[in-house]
Amino acid sequence: MESIMVIVVGVVALAIGIILGKLIFAKNTHIKIQEAEEKANRIVEEGKLTAENIKKDKLLEAKEKYLQMKSEHEKEVMQRNQKISESENRIKQKEQSLNQKNEQMQKQVTENEAIKENLARQIELVNIKRSELEKHQEEHIRRLEKVAGLTAEEARNQLVESLKEEARTQALSHIQEIIEDAKTKANKEAKKIIIQSIQRTAAEQTIENAITVFNLESDEIKGQIIGREGRNIRAIEAATGVDLIVDDTPEAIVLSSFDPLRREIARLSLQRLVQDGRIHPARIEEVVEKTKRQLEEQVMEIGERTVIELGVHGLHKELVRMVGKMRFRSSYGQNLLMHSKETANLCAVMAAELGLNPKLAKRAGLLHDIGKVPDEESELSHALLGAKLAEKYGEHPAIVNAIGAHHDEMEMSYVISPIVQACDAISGARPGARREIMQSYLQRIKDLENLAMGYDGVEKAYAIQAGRELRVIVESEKVTDNDADRLSFEIANKIQNDMQYPGQIKVTVIRERRAVNVAR
Incomplete structure (x- = not known):
């Protein structure tokens, strides 16, 4: 019984505890709901206040912007009104000036009418006087015919003959000017092209000599160069093909040869031998051979630099080497490379003026004298030999024809051929280009x-x-x-x-x- 009572009491206590817990939870939940409602109300109130403030700010900004736009509009209206008033003033001034001009024109019209009337009266007087003069002239001619015993026709013929003779003598002084003027007009375009080509191409005044002077530090070195019984100088002359002239000229030796390339080899070889101090036949041959190899490299470098400078591309290596060899050749005292470069530039300018291919013309102008620097002697003229070499190394047929025909040794088949011929003549004939034989x-x-x-x-x-x-x-x-x-x-x-x-x-x-x- 007691155990049952204990169980019942425990169950009742448990139920009471559960009921109390639920009551407490319900109370806490109600409190939180109230707090949340209060917080929400506060947020709503704050939002209303913020919205009111934003609304006031926007209204103020709108009012300011409205006032600003109003002032700008009023300013613009004032400016327009001012422009309108200025335009009205200008129009009024123009109307006044036009009215004045109309008045002046009316005055001029009236004056012109008076002048016309005056002129008509004067014309009538002139006609009357002219008729009187004609009568007097006829009478004067009749009197002159009686005095001179000649008719007017005969006197006129004699006067015409004398005037003809006088005109012949005076015309001779003007004939030359008339002929030159006619030639100028007839050849205007051709001269214009040639003059533009010459003016746009700058050239140096170059004169090559057949000797080179090698300067020495002292005359004692002359004995070393000559050698025992002249063996050194003979070895130098045999190896280079250049004559060495050792005379009384202080501190100088003259290298004489018509081949500038040989003179350059001899000069460089002598310079190295003098610097080295060992001068004997074996050493001379060694230095000359080494100089020749280095000069060949220099020739190739000069040729490459020249074609790059002129913008000529795709040239065969042998032709590039021949272009470099032109630096050490001369024609009538004119350096061959300078002449070829000048001719190339003239050809390019002239071809461009005529509407032709300037690159092809420049290439032909550069190569037109390669026949003067062959590796082997030939019986052909330099123009035909140059054409043969150009054809051998795959140049364009127009270039081959221009090279062969620039001295009229081949028939001209392309338009650039006469251009190359003309530019070659221009380069060689300009003052200072070549030395004239005495x-x-x-x-x-x-x-x-x-x-x-x-x-x-x-x-x-x-x-x-x-x-x-x-x-x-x-x-x-x-x-x-x-x-x-x-x-x-x-x-x-x-x-x-x-x-x-x-x-x-x-x-x-x-x-x-x-x-x-x-x-x-």
């Missing part, structure tokens, strides 16, 4: 004087200023002043047609008359 120079001076002496009345003729001026002294009894003008013109034409000369030649005819009397 014999041909003297012959040209003599021919120039003899040409002038072939005319009647010429007493003496002198070529001065290196043949660039011809002074002709005539006999005053045989040649008049008018004849002197004609003679100057004829001699200039004769020189231009019959002679070849650089630049231009000025012809001056001198006529002097002296009256001499002796007082006794």
